[in-house]
Amino acid sequence: MKKVLIITYYWPPAGGPGVQRWLKFVKYLREFDIEPLVYIPENPDYPIVDKSLLDDIPKGITILKKRIFEPYFLAKFFSKKETSTISSGIIKEAKTQNLLQKLFLYIRGNFFIPDARKFWIKPSVKFLTGYISVNNIDTIITTGPPHSLHLIGLGLKKKLEIKWLADFRDPWTEIGYHKKLKLSTSAEAKHLFLEKEVLTSADQIITTSFSTQKEFQQKTEKPISVITNGYDPSLEFSSELDQKFTLSHIGSLLSGRNPINLWKVLQELISEDKEFSTDLVLNLVGTVSDDVLKSIKEHNLGGNLELPGYVSHYKANNIQQTSQVLLLVEINSFETKGIIPGKLFEYMASKRPILALGPKDWDVKNILAETNSGTYFGYHEEASLKQHIQSLYKQYKKQELSVNSLNTEKYSRRNLTGDLAKLLKE
Known part of the structure; x- marks a missing residue:
C-alpha cells in the first residue's frame, strides 16, 4: 500500500x-x-x-x-x-x-x-x-x-x-x-x-x-x-423542520461579510407583514463580528436574531437539516470570487434551499446552478432578493418549502x- x-x-x-x-x-x-x-x-x-x-x-x-x-x-x-x-x-x-x-x-x-x-x-x-x-x-x-x-x-x-x-x-x-x-x-x-x-x-x-x-x-x-x-455521505438527515421561518448561517460572519441588502430587505418585510415578523428567525451560528451585529440591529432585526455561538460539527449538521433556509455569505470583493466555503457542500447534503450572497462572478454561483440547490444574489440586488424571500416564505407557509438538488454525488x-x-x- x-x-x-x-x-x-x-x-x-x-x-x-x-x-x-x-x-x-x-x-x-x-x-x-x-x-x-x-x-x-x-x-x-x-x-x-x-x-x-x-x-x-x-x-x-x-x-x-x-x-x-x-x-x-x-x-x-x-x-x-x-x-x-x-x-x-x-x-x-x-x-x-x-x-x-x-x-x-x-x-x-x-x-x-x-x-x-x-x-x-x-x-x-x-x-x-x-x-x-x-x-x-x-x-x-x-x-x-x-x-x-x-x-x-x-x-x-x-x-x-x-x-x-x-x-x-x-x-x-x-x-x-x-x-x-x-x-x-x-x-x-x-x-x-x-x-x-x-x-x-x-x-x-x-x-x-x-x-x-x-x-x-x-x-x-x-x-x-x-x-x-x-x-460526508454518512450524514444522518432529520425529517422535522423548524416551526419558525429560520434563515440560518453556519460559520463565522466577518466584518466584510455584511450583506446590508439582506438586512434591508428583511427590515422591509417585517415592517410590511406582521405575520412574517412573527415567523422570521435569523439564526447566526458561530462567531459574528461587532460590525455585522450593529448592522442587523440598525435594521430593527434584533428581535428576530438568535446567536447560539460556536457549536459542534454534529450540532451544526442538525441545524442545517432542520432550518427552513440556509444562508451562505462571502465578502464582496474581487479577491473572494474564488472562495468556495466548505459549508456549501454540507448545506447541499442537508437538502435545504440555499440563499447565497457574494461577489460578482463567484464560483459558488455556478455550483448552485449546476446542482439546483439554491439561488445567488449580488450585494447590490434588493428587488429580486426581496421577491425571492417572499416566494420562499409563501412556500414555507404552505409547508412546501424544499429543494430538488441534482448532481451532488460528485461532491461527496x-x-x-x-x-x-x-x-x-x-
Whole structure:
C-alpha cells in the first residue's frame, strides 16, 4: 500500500472548516489503497475546539507530532481577545481599528512571513527528513493556510527525492485579508517570492476553486487540479423542520461579510407583514463580528436574531437539516470570487434551499446552478432578493418549502478522495 505523509496544522480537536478537508480525506484514503500518515503540531493554539471531530479519526492512523512555538501565546499577555480575533481571521475595517489592533496587524504582516507558524518550518524539515528516509515515504502533501506549511514541503523537496503536492484551501497573496496586514514593500515582495517558489517547486498544485486555479496558472506551469471541499455521505438527515421561518448561517460572519441588502430587505418585510415578523428567525451560528451585529440591529432585526455561538460539527449538521433556509455569505470583493466555503457542500447534503450572497462572478454561483440547490444574489440586488424571500416564505407557509438538488454525488467526500487518489498514483 502506498504511503503518503500529510502535513497539516489543523487536526482534531481543532474545530472549524479548516480541519475537516484533510480529516475526511484521511478517513477514506485507505479505500483507495493509500495509507495516510499525518504530521501535526504537538501544542497548537487552535482558536476553535471541537472534540466531536476526534471520533472521525480512523483507527490505527500514524500521527506524528512535534512542538511548535506559537507567538500568539505571547501576544495574549497583551490582549487575549484581540489575539484570538486576528488568529481567527476576523479583521476589522481600518477606520474602526484601535491602536492595539493596528499594531498587532503590522507585526503579524511584517515580522511573521508568511504567517505566525513560521517557527515550525526548520525543526519540521529536520525531523521529517530523517523520518521520510527511514520509512520509505515517496509522497508528501502540505495544506495551507497557514502557508508556512508549504515552506516545510519546499524544504523537504530541496533535500529529498520526493513527490510533493501543495494543497491551497485558500489563496495566498490574493486572499481578502492579505491587504489588511499593513505590509511594507519588502514584506509584500517576500510574500510574492515565497508564493512563487512554492508554486514552481511543487510537483502538483491543488486548489479548492476554479478562480484560484486560474490565478495560479498565471504564476506557474506546474499542473493545477481543482478538488473542492465536500460533504460526508454518512450524514444522518432529520425529517422535522423548524416551526419558525429560520434563515440560518453556519460559520463565522466577518466584518466584510455584511450583506446590508439582506438586512434591508428583511427590515422591509417585517415592517410590511406582521405575520412574517412573527415567523422570521435569523439564526447566526458561530462567531459574528461587532460590525455585522450593529448592522442587523440598525435594521430593527434584533428581535428576530438568535446567536447560539460556536457549536459542534454534529450540532451544526442538525441545524442545517432542520432550518427552513440556509444562508451562505462571502465578502464582496474581487479577491473572494474564488472562495468556495466548505459549508456549501454540507448545506447541499442537508437538502435545504440555499440563499447565497457574494461577489460578482463567484464560483459558488455556478455550483448552485449546476446542482439546483439554491439561488445567488449580488450585494447590490434588493428587488429580486426581496421577491425571492417572499416566494420562499409563501412556500414555507404552505409547508412546501424544499429543494430538488441534482448532481451532488460528485461532491461527496468519498468521491473527492478518489480524485485525490488518482493524483497520488500518477
